[in-house]
Amino acid sequence: MTTTRLTVGQALVTFLANQHTVDGDVRERTIPGMFGIFGHGNVAGVGQALKQAHVDSPGLMPYLQARNEQAMVHEAVGFARMHRRRATYACTASVGPGAANMLTGAALATTNRLPVLLLPSDTFATRVSDPVLQQVEMPHDTSLQVTDAFRPLSRFFDRVDRPEQLFSIALAAMRVLTDPAETGAVTIALPEDVQAEQLDVPLEFLRPREWHVRRPVPERGPLDRAVAAIRAARRPLVVAGGGVLYSGAEQQLDAFARDTGIPVGTTQAGGGSLVWDHPQSLGGIGATGTTAANRIAAEADLVIGVGTRYSDFTTASRTAFQASDVQFVNVNVASFDAYKHGSQLPVVADAREALDALRAALGDHRVDAAHADRVAAEKAAWDDLVDEALLPTGSALPGQPEIIGAVQAASDPTDVVVQAAGSLPGDLHKLWRVRDALGYHVEYAFSCMGYEIAGGLGVARGAPDRDVIVMVGDGSYLMLHTELVTAVAEGVKIIVVLIQNHGYASIGHLSETVGSERFGTLYRRLDPETLDFEGGDVLPVDLAMNARSYGVDVIEVEPGPSAVADLSAAVTAAKASPTTTLIHVNSDPVVYAPDGEGWWDVPVAQVSTLPSTQAARDDYLRQQAAQRPLLG
Structure with a gap:
């Protein structure tokens, strides 16, 4: 058997570069690139392998930079959906917090049944240096590592404790990654010493390999x-x-x-x-x-x-x-x-x-x-109700339905709207008029605050011929906005419509329905007397300036009767621009979309001294009476 001597990191990078997904007449690289944030654990292993590949074989495994480990997983997921699960990115992270920061992304990918390959680093397999910096120590089980937290969040998990294990683990991981019934987060934990160890790699392992997507017919x-x-x-x-x-x-x-x-x-x-x-x-x-x-x-x-x-x-x-x-x-x-x-x-x-x-x-x-x-x-x-809901009212602060209408009016049929959390998913589900099969991208299986900008970048990478319109509330923006730097650095264009309502609009509304009176959902100064945030001043936050500080073009829509028209014009201008643009618009958070007569089970306290909670409990029992123990 002909072999070549490589490190585990080099062998894995070369192997992944030669994997292809075949779906009928469509053939594409399964892993067209790798995101990575380097630290101890992967800088000398997978990081060195990516550098070497970049020098020796440019384009073999393109490296993509990210600002947050969770965000790079979100990017991979957004990309995977646009490619209908035929392709995704790999994500490498360092030991400890770098690895742990990918856990939310893993859960999101698995819940959404979307593929992503995670390569978190691990502490020494030899334990020659023990404990190392950022290692989790569990006295009852010293074999437990941070990466073990990926087990319940992944559709496949394994750890390469010895170099020879790479072959079977990598092949098994690819099987799950490309299986439509099993796909989700696929995790290969890589101890930092093993990543840099050498082994004789069979050339057969490194040759191009095809993974044919199963399309089972009904019995x-x-x-x-x-x-x-x-x-x-x-x-x-x-x-x-x-x-x-x-x-x-x-x-x-x-x-x-x-x-x-x-x-x-x-x-x-x-x-x-x-x-x-x-x-x-x-x-x-x-x-x-x-x-x-x-x-x-x-x-x-x-x-x-x-x-x-x-x-x-x-x-x-x-x-x-x-x-x-x-x-x-x-x-x-x-x-x-x-x-x-x-x-x-x-x-x-x-x-x-x-x-x-x-x-x-x-x-x-x-x-x-x-x-x-x-x-x-x-x-x-x-359709008549939607027509009415989308019309401008002339209010100084437009409601979310009007904002959706303004964005829709300025968009093209093949544009992709991206969203994930807050009140926007519900309003978009009712009001956004989808004109293209891949034009609606709302991550709502995990509904992860902070997904929007990172996921939108992944969508833009996956469909560079489309405009990507990310709609995000201020709460979700504050959770994870740093990938705007990635958009600027790499020239990946997205349009971000940032809706500022100074709080958590969705949870505020939900809080009202369960009798909690929007407690803890307003962005206000802490009142030193009441020790709450209910009556304080609005915070002097300038999110438009925040985006500008990253080098993003910003258009601010001023409150007033022309706000909706100005928003549509801003979207039109952003579409004409070759670079990422953020559009900042203020909104009224208590203007809701038409009621669709649906219900969501959120239990209400059975006993309470609050009249609002007592009333909410009565309504909850009335709605709960319609539940069926089984559907079919």
């Missing part, structure tokens, strides 16, 4: 049962999730919905599965959904879930589907999701393959005219 029995259920249904509904997009099945869903007349509600991850003006598109479904989707869902006797994991927001905490005889056909490439909530009609298959098979088997079957008419009427009524 005949489950397919026949699903077809029979659809034919028997009087009021069917499709719930389209992220699996539709990862499968590239939006055209198949379009044809299925048109041919059968079955309406479609979309999850946050499934936004874009159908364009907003498709005759069967009812928009978002569930706790942040539309009245059109939620009213049809309440009466549905058959729900066809395609590529959805049925989160509590999608099911409105199991209150969305109220028909006593409702059944669920769950189409999912992962059996874990196909069997969710007691479904008796699981179809374990790829979304694209399953939709093609269902459409062929159903032939000329269509829904009843009465159901079709009801769907059309609910869609038209909701």
